[in-house]
Amino acid sequence: MALLLTPLSLLAMEDGGEVRIIPTLERSAILIGEQVKLNVKVVYPRSEMMRLVLPEDTLVSGVEIIESQLVDSTMINDRLQELIYDVVLTSFDSANYQLRNISALVGDSLYTAGDQLSLVVNTVPVDLEHPDQYADIKGQWKPPFVWQDYLIYLYIILAIIALGVATYFLVRYLKKRKKSVDEVREEVPLLDPYEEAIQSVASLKSEELWQQNRVKEYYTRLTDILRRYIFRVYGITTLDMTSAEILEAFKSQVGRDKMYTELVRILETADLAKFAKYQPASDENISLLSASVAFIEAQREAQRPSETTEEKSVEEGGGVEP
Numbered sequence: 001m002a003l004l005l006t007p008l009s010l011l012a013m014e015d016g017g018e019v020r021i022i023p024t025l026e027r028s029a030i031l032i033g034e035q036v037k038l039n040v041k042v043v044y045p046r047s048e049m050m051r052l053v054l055p056e057d058t059l060v061s062g063v064e065i066i067e068s069q070l071v072d073s074t075m076i077n078d079r080l081q082e083l084i085y086d087v088v089l090t091s092f093d094s095a096n097y098q099l100r101n102i103s104a105l106v107g108d109s110l111y112t113a114g115d116q117l118s119l120v121v122n123t124v125p126v127d128l129e130h131p132d133q134y135a136d137i138k139g140q141w142k143p144p145f146v147w148q149d150y151l152i153y154l155y156i157i158l159a160i161i162a163l164g165v166a167t168y169f170l171v172r173y174l175k176k177r178k179k180s181v182d183e184v185r186e187e188v189p190l191l192d193p194y195e196e197a198i199q200s201v202a203s204l205k206s207e208e209l210w211q212q213n214r215v216k217e218y219y220t221r222l223t224d225i226l227r228r229y230i231f232r233v234y235g236i237t238t239l240d241m242t243s244a245e246i247l248e249a250f251k252s253q254v255g256r257d258k259m260y261t262e263l264v265r266i267l268e269t270a271d272l273a274k275f276a277k278y279q280p281a282s283d284e285n286i287s288l289l290s291a292s293v294a295f296i297e298a299q300r301e302a303q304r305p306s307e308t309t310e311e312k313s314v315e316e317g318g319g320v321e322p
Contacts, residue, residue: 018080019044021113023102029120032094035066036119038087044106046081053103053110054087060100062093063119091121193232194300200225201293210285218285219270222292226266233299243267259298262291 022041030036038059044050052068059065065087072084091097099117103110191199204225209218227238227246236249247264254260266288272278280288 019104019106019109019111021102021104021111023099023113023115023117025099025117025119028118029122030091031122031124032092033090035088035090038089038099038102038117040085040087040102040113041082042085042104043076043080043082044104045079046075047079048107050083051105052083052085053105055101059087059089059102060097062095062121063089063091063097063099066090089119091119094121094123096120193229194296196232197225197229197296198293200228201289201296205289210280210282215279215285216274219273222289223267223270226263226292226295229296229299243271254302259295262295266291266295 020041020043022043024039024041026037026039040052042050042052054065054068057065066089068085068087070083071086072082074082074084076082097119099119102113105111201222204218204221209215209221223243227241230236230246230250231238234250234253236246236253238246238249241249247260247267250263251260269278269280269284269288273280
C-alpha cells in the first residue's frame with residue numbers, strides 16, 4: 001500500500017510524540033513454510049482515531065501475510081491507549097528478510113516503526129550421507145473392517161428374503177384357496193332355471209324389502225331375477241340390456257303373447273321405481289311379484305313340449321336295433 005507523506009507526517013515520524021509502534025517477532029528464524037507471529041503494539045492518544053497500516057498480502061518481498069487481527073486493547077491513562085495486533089507471517093524462500101512497512105495512521109498522520117526486525121528463513125536440512133533414515137512412500141491406507149458398517153446391507157438382504165418367502169406362501173395360499181372354491185363350485189349342482197328363479201322370488205318375498213321402504217332395491221332384485229331367467233331359458237344376453245332392449249329381443253325370439261304384456265308391465269313399473277322415484281302402492285307391489293311368478297311358470301310350460309319331444313326321440317332311438 002503506497003501512501004504519500006505530508007510534511008506533518010514526516011515530522012511526526014521524526015519525533016514520534018506520544019505515538020509509539022513496537023513490533024516483536026515470537027522467534028527470529030523459521031523453516032520454509034512455517035508460520036510465525038509478528039506482534040505489533042501501538043500506543044496513541046485516545047483523542048485520535050488509529051488504524052494499523054499493512055500491505056494487503058505481502059509485508060516485504062518473500063514474506064506473506066496470512067492474517068492480521070486485534071487481540072488486546074488497554075487504557076494506559078486518561079490520555080493514551082494501547083492496541084495489540086497479531087500478524088501471522090510465512091515464507092517459502094530461504095533468505096534473511098528485513099521487516100519494514102509496519103505503520104499506523106493516527107488522525108491524519110502516518111507513523112512508522114523505527115526498529116526493523118530480521119527474519120531468517122531456512123531450508124529443511126537433509127542428511128545425504130544417511131539416506132536410509134528416510135522412510136519410503138507408504139502404500140495406500142485401507143480402513144479397518146468394522147462389521148457394524150455392513151449391518152444395513154444385512155438388514156436389506158434379510159428383508160428381501162422375508163418378502164420373497166411371504167410372497168411365495170401368499171401365492172400358494174391363494175392358489176389353494178381358489179382350487180378349494182372351484183371344487184366347492186363343482187360339487188354344488190346348478191339348479192335348473194325354473195327352480196333357481198322360483199327360489200329367488202321366494203327369498204325376495206321373505207325379505208319384505210318394499211315394506212321397509214326399500215322399494216328401489218326390491219324392484220332391482222325382482223328385475224335381476226327375471227333377466228337371469230330369460231338369459232338361461234332363451235340365451236338372450238339380458239344382463240347388459242335396457243328394459244326396452246330386453247322387450248324387443250323377447251318379442252323377436254319368443255313372440256308377443258299375454259306373458260309379454262305382463263313382462264312389459266313389470267319392467268316399466270320397475271324402471272319408474274328405480275329411476276323416477278315412483279312409489280307403487282302395496283297391492284301393486286304384491287301384484288307385480290305374482291305376475292313375475294306367473295311369467296316364470298308360463299315360460300316353463302312353454303319349454304316342456306320340446307323337452308318331452310326330445311326325451312321321446314331319445315327313447316325311440318335307443319330301442320332300434322342296428
